[in-house]
Amino acid sequence: KILLTHGHFDHMGAAAQIQDALSIPICMHERGREYTENPRWNLSEGCGLYIKLDDVSYLPDGSRIALERNPVFSLTMHYVPGHTTDSVFYYSAKDNVAFVGDSIFKNSFGLTHFPGGDEQTLMQSITQRILKLPQETVLLSGHTEPTTVGAERERSWYAPFLN
Incomplete structure (x- = not known):
């Protein structure tokens, strides 16, 4: 399966090319349609690419995604809007890892000035969903090296949002 953390190009x-080559589904949050169908929202228009996706499985928050050949390996989708309106992370409690896309990075967090972005919402998503995971959880982002929940909890910019 191709698991999208959000709909930026x-x-x-x-x-779509990977889907065609491997005959596997593309999965993303149910709010992702605006990004898959709109090159302005997925930011590809600004680069002259005009990317659209047609064959996508839109899933609700909390969806469990397992491999058919190895159902013991599974991830749970968690909705974390703010970077985009469709942002999610995929979490494996068994493996203590979260694929967080562009919601949070090592020593930083995702941009919010693109269509659908909202900094207040992102801070709430990070502190109420991602930073509530066990401290040793490894966070794998789309653009930086790995970090952990414990390391990111120490960042001062999250303090006003932590309970």
């Missing part, structure tokens, strides 16, 4: 640009 730098995360979904080759998804």
